[in-house]
Amino acid sequence: MAIQTIAVSISGSNASLITAKYAIYLAKQLQAKLSAIYVVDEKSLHELLKSRIFVEIEAVEYEHDLKNQGKTSLERIVKMAESKGVNCEPLLLEGVIHEEVVNKTKELAADLLVIGDLKEVLSAREVFYDEGERIFRESPCPVVVVKNPLEVERLYKVL
Amino acid sequence: MKISDYLKKEFCIMDLKATNKEAAIREIACLLSDRGKVKDKERFIQDILERESLGSTGIGHKIAIPHSRTDVIDGFAIGFGRSRAGIDFKALDDDKVNLIFLMGADPQELNLYLRLLAELSKLLMENAFRRELLSVSTAEEVVEVIKKFEGAGATIK
Numbered sequence: 001m002a003i004q005t006i007a008v009s010i011s012g013s014n015a016s017l018i019t020a021k022y023a024i025y026l027a028k029q030l031q032a033k034l035s036a037i038y039v040v041d042e043k044s045l046h047e048l049l050k051s052r053i054f055v056e057i058e059a060v061e062y063e064h065d066l067k068n069q070g071k072t073s074l075e076r077i078v079k080m081a082e083s084k085g086v087n088c089e090p091l092l093l094e095g096v097i098h099e100e101v102v103n104k105t106k107e108l109a110a111d112l113l114v115i116g117d118l119k120e121v122l123s124a125r126e127v128f129y130d131e132g133e134r135i136f137r138e139s140p141c142p143v144v145v146v147k148n149p150l151e152v153e154r155l156y157k158v159l
Numbered sequence: 160m161k162i163s164d165y166l167k168k169e170f171c172i173m174d175l176k177a178t179n180k181e182a183a184i185r186e187i188a189c190l191l192s193d194r195g196k197v198k199d200k201e202r203f204i205q206d207i208l209e210r211e212s213l214g215s216t217g218i219g220h221k222i223a224i225p226h227s228r229t230d231v232i233d234g235f236a237i238g239f240g241r242s243r244a245g246i247d248f249k250a251l252d253d254d255k256v257n258l259i260f261l262m263g264a265d266p267q268e269l270n271l272y273l274r275l276l277a278e279l280s281k282l283l284m285e286n287a288f289r290r291e292l293l294s295v296s297t298a299e300e301v302v303e304v305i306k307k308f309e310g311a312g313a314t315i316k
Contacts, residue, residue: 011270041270044277051280052251053224055214062273069269 038070098134171298217250
């Protein structure tokens, strides 16, 4: 089975640039289409409003900033992909992170989902709550978990 | 990322001297600053108080979580203070606050900050967690309690 479509989930952190670089590397090597997904974490915003740690105006401001961060991150990744001759479709979504990533991956009929390294899991609780874990477990297609940033940088550089 | 990755025993005050909200925030902020977590202490305090002016972070159950995004912190910082007598934080339930978690994050670390705040809020909703934090004697025990509840499978709903 040829890998024709790759989805990559990014968070806007510096670490997720490494994830994006590996996804670009794979897309180039496999001549696959690439879609980058950023999800505005509305679940956390909602929880913080509900528990009254956030006031309304604060939540609105955070939501706005998260959207801007997502937009900026996606634009950066599209440019990075272009510089390597890879077309990348930017997808800015809102909602529960793992649900949006999994649903979009299904919708794209992606053959591969690329995600950042998973954190150390201490308990069953974390498996249930951690968004990365849930994406990994619920993905409709094979998942590549990116590790070894130095090697990723090397591969990306020589691409 | 977990709260215990950031909240170390060095960032805990077991018996706050402060008797009011601003003094309590200042006391914990000074500790974080003394430990090298804050680049500009006065700016940090000002940013926290500015956020407080939008509405109290005294969320009830004897807890307050004063917080702010601020560029005087690299990454994320959290400090803990406990007041035996309780402090008037103008909390939502009008009760005095005994447990204070002071948090600040670099504005670039939006997702990390949101998740850690949400994680702390989940932990603090548990009666047993609050009870243990109120009863422990040392900063080491505070960190142990947090680790215990972060790793507690029994809390899965």
